[in-house]
Amino acid sequence: MEDKKVIFSGMQPSGSLTLGNYLGALKNWVNLQNEYDCYYCVVNMHAITVPKEPKDLRKNTLEVLANYIAAGLDPELVTLFIQSHVAAHAELSWVLNCFTYYGELGRMTQFKDKSKKMESNAITAGLFTYPTLMVSDILLYQTDLVPVGEDQRQHLELTRDVAQRFNNRFSETFKVPEPFISKDGAKIMSLQDPTSKMSKSDANENSYILLMDKPDAIRRKLKRAVTDSEGVVRYNDTQPGVKNLINIYSKITNKSSQEIVSEYEGKGYAKFKDDIAEIIINELSPIQDKIDYLLKNKDYLEKIYISGAEKAEKVARKTLRKVYKKVGFIPRF
Structure with a gap:
């Protein structure tokens, strides 16, 4: 072999x-x-x-x-x-x-x-x-x-x-x-500065999500995530904040960026951010339980x-x- x-x-x-x-x-x-x-x-x-x-x-x-x-x-x-x-x-x-x-x-x-x-x-x-x-x-x-x-x-x-x-x-x-x-x-970027990589060393705690963040903290950080004034979910370099959120959505769900864009056509950012928050919460919940168990x-x-x-x-x-x-x-x- x-x-x-x-x-x-x-x-x-x-x-x-x-x-x-x-x-x-x-x-x-x-x-x-x-x-x-x-x-x-x-x-x-x-x-x-x-x-x-x-x-x-x-x-x-x-x-x-x-x-x-x-x-x-x-x-x-x-x-x-x-x-x-x-x-x-x-x-x-x-x-x-x-x-x-x-x-x-x-x-x-x-x-x-x-x-x-x-x-x-x-x-x-x-x-x-x-x-x-x-x-x-x-x-x-x-x-x-x-x-x-x-x-x-x-x-x-x-x-x-x-x-x-x-x-x-x-x-x-x-x-x-x-x-x-x-x-x-695709790299995961800061929620506050989508030209920089997500990092815990960032002074602004709204820029990153920790694996151990509670659901309310995740929802709050997603609500505050930087997007732009266009209000349209599109995957391109002129909307780096939206592109970053689509990358997060895609990596967790395995949906393509095109599928995600089609799904949110005409729906605006509020619904888009709410859904991503729940997707992240559902992904991290079993991991958080396991981390708690291991540390005990x-x-x-x-x-x-x-x-x-x-x-x-x-x-x-x-x-x-x-x-x-x-x-x-x-x-x-």
Whole structure:
């Protein structure tokens, strides 16, 4: 039997994920789990590149793991783990820091964006070099495919460059991963600024929907969602707010944008927004129940992340041993 191709991805533990995380990534991950050998982790080491309260980080890490499982990831089918539980991530990152150029890291868009918002004396080395940790995350598992959105494409290009550089210097060591582009590439945008991606870091809480938002909060946020003065449900770039709402509707119901436009011909925005709110509420309700259940059963979550880390560790150590040997480190045993 042919081996399944390997997929790797992860999300930072920022507490409850957003509807954008769920529709833009998690649902796609769930669809991949039968066909691929999937490694999905909670990237808590990336989280500390900016200051975090330790108790919040611990709580949020478990919440994101619960979100993964509640959204449909099956621990029997995929490897679910917490990044810091597999020490090889940090160990490989150091080696690959020595093969990643300063100029490459300085050009990373996310570093430039984040550092602009900080005092220059508060920018840490970790924030600058975290793309190399991301490179290590991917290369440790001999990953074939990485699900990426447009904002992650630059990180994957760096991963490919570093892998090829190492392979050229020391012979074939890493698989050079390819991007996995979802057939449905529509991004979920902010409800208040549909030119920006939906993000929980937005100062305006009406701009995003959390997976754990109550029905009343979802209805309120949809009512306030930015549309335009046309009052007609159409799918085009001149109405980005309406287009974003249609994308949300489409991703949950699997109806095409054309079907949705036809359904709301002559009905205006109020009915359209009310219906989307109910569709979101119905989609999230069973997920919320499952998250509540999982967070009340932390022993179960502990079994999942311990088992996942053990599986991930075996694969990661195999890659790390090969790397250590090639760069000239004497093996301990």
